[in-house]
Amino acid sequence: MSFLAVEELVARIPDGAFVALPPDYSGCAMAAVRGLLWRPARGLRLLGVPQLGLQADLLIGAGCVAEIETAALSLGEHGLAPAFGRAWEEGAIAVRESTCPAIHAGLQAAEKGVPFMPLRGVLGSDLLGLRPDWKVIDNPFAEKDPILLVPAIRPDVALFHAPLADRAGNVWIGVRRELLTMAHAARRCLVTVEAVTEEDLLADDRTAAGTIPALYVEAVAEAPGGGWPVGLQGAYPADDAWLARYAREARTEAGFTAMLAEFVAR
Amino acid sequence: MTREEVLLLIAEVARLLEGCRHVAVGALSPIPAAGALLARELADGAMRVSILGSRRHSPFTDGGRELFDCAAQGRIDAFFLSGVQIDGAGNVNLLGLRREGRPIRRFAGNFGAPYLAFLVPRLILFRTDHDPRSLVERVDFVTAPGSGPPGVWRRGGPVALLTPCCRFAFRDGRFLLESLHPGHDLEEIRARTGFAFALAGEPAVTPPPPEDWRARILGPVREALAEVYPAFAAGLGG
Incomplete structure (x- = not known):
């Protein structure tokens, strides 16, 4: 585990990496995304856990992304993701369509080191036809009970922003436990945090229960305000005015370029 | 509204x-x-x-x-689904529009609907508009099927479709017009609904709260x- 500057942390995400990202409400490492945009990264494959938002739209618009795997991509209450919409229409991006529980289950399979996870539902949805890598088998423990299997999802990198880390690199995430699943399932976990505490987060059960042990964490970078503009639960809210302006302006290529420049320069 | x-x-x-x-x-x-x-x-x-x-x-x-x-x-016990399209068989499309089988427009995505539609007993379909472009005869893409498929484990499915104009019940794989909200009539619902629906006598008038x-x-x-x-x-x- 090492403490790095944000730029050094970003340098550990190679072009072409398969990167797991949280949704806008769960701790997005926007400061690190800024670094990826500035580089700019190329050929990234993004995994939404289980959906994607602003980070993906910025990266897609800037040409950093080859493929996404997600249950959805939108700006939530601010509407559809404009840069993604454009890239999709131009055929400039590949989409592996999924559904929230399939992504959670795939990551859980990776957590356990097993090749797949069975999942109820989905059979009868046209989604199945878009996922030739998903299999339907007969439940071996019952008669005439077809069930879906989804393969394990093993991201190269999990990247997110959290409120707090301690000097040992333990990262406090509170109730946002999809971040824990991401850290378990990914080969490498890179985290930006609001602050670093001198206390040991594992010493008190009340913080330990919401903490990712340093065992899973490759590097931490301190980035106060690093969740702007999507916000960080419990710390500061989303900058809705900026997001609304982005949703409006980024509908044109020129508007997106201006918003991207503004975001990167900030 | x-x-x-x-x-x-x-x-x-x-x-x-x-x-x-x-x-x-x-x-x-x-x-x-x-x-x-x-x-x-x-x-x-x-x-x-x-x-x-x-x-x-x-x-x-x-x-x-x-x-x-x-x-x-x-x-x-209950969950809500909306959709870009909902058809007369209770199928919901959250993903996008197609023409001759090819995608022409994509919305946010399927979210958890392909799964929850099977696992939650009481699924309530809900739209904030009542328009033949969204209430269609057949969805372009089935995010979640209204019923079945046969032999697949399923705890429930759609029980109703609620719009700003009326409430349909979902029974035996199709919609039944149960009640009209004040100010709306059957002819209007027919004109604004892209799928055929059943009637069981005169629809009721939805009571105000x-x-x-x-x-x-x-x-x-x-x-x-x-x-x-x-x-x-x-x-x-x-």
Whole structure:
């Protein structure tokens, strides 16, 4: 585990990496995304856990992304993701369509080191036809009970922003436990945090229960305000005015370029 | 929609949820959330409501997967789905539009619908408009099927479709026009609905929310709603 500057942390995400990202409400490492945009990264494959938002739209618009795997991509209450919409229409991006529980289950399979996870539902949805890598088998423990299997999802990198880390690199995430699943399932976990505490987060059960042990964490970078503009639960809210302006302006290529420049320069 | 229409829909949602022990409401659904909170008020503590995206009205502590695991365990009795398209067989399309089988427009994505439609017994379909372009004969893409397929384990499916004009029940694989909201008639519904639906006699007129329901909506429901949907809560007025 090492403490790095944000730029050094970003340098550990190679072009072409398969990167797991949280949704806008769960701790997005926007400061690190800024670094990826500035580089700019190329050929990234993004995994939404289980959906994607602003980070993906910025990266897609800037040409950093080859493929996404997600249950959805939108700006939530601010509407559809404009840069993604454009890239999709131009055929400039590949989409592996999924559904929230399939992504959670795939990551859980990776957590356990097993090749797949069975999942109820989905059979009868046209989604199945878009996922030739998903299999339907007969439940071996019952008669005439077809069930879906989804393969394990093993991201190269999990990247997110959290409120707090301690000097040992333990990262406090509170109730946002999809971040824990991401850290378990990914080969490498890179985290930006609001602050670093001198206390040991594992010493008190009340913080330990919401903490990712340093065992899973490759590097931490301190980035106060690093969740702007999507916000960080419990710390500061989303900058809705900026997001609304982005949703409006980024509908044109020129508007997106201006918003991207503004975001990167900030 | 006018404020009266919104209050009527909130009351209709609450009626559809009667008897549920645990109702979950997805993102971007202020009217379903308000209806669920009203139903909870009316159930006198016998109903739990989980609103996704809310810090205070979501009990989950095990990450994004918990809602789905909770549904799989049979602990969620009702959920809401909207859709870009809903067809006469109760199929829902959240993904996008197609022409001759080829995708021509994509929306946000399928979210959890291909899964929850099978695992939640009481699925309420909901649209904030009533338009033949969205209520279609056949969806372009089936995110979640209205029924079946045969032989597949399924706990439930759609029970109703609620729009600003009327309420359909979903029975035996098709919609039945049950009640018309005040100011709407059968001819109008026929003209504005892209799928064929059944009738069982004269449709009823949807009753407006009783006075004590209105008081609860404008009191505790609005107060609880303000955390997740501040603008919507403020718009309910006094």
